[in-house]
Amino acid sequence: FAVSRISGWTAHILEQYANNRLIRPRAEYTGPVYPQRFVPLDDR
Secondary structure, eight states: OHHHHHHHHHHHHHHHHHHTSOOOOOOOOOSOSSOOOOOOGGGO
């Protein structure tokens, strides 16, 4: 698995070092504020 992705990972690392900043997606939760009600599997 990892062997085929090393070139992509290396490219990302080199890009991050060149720009001197980490490249991370901004993940903001947009779901409901309060937890949803739990529904047992048998009732789904």
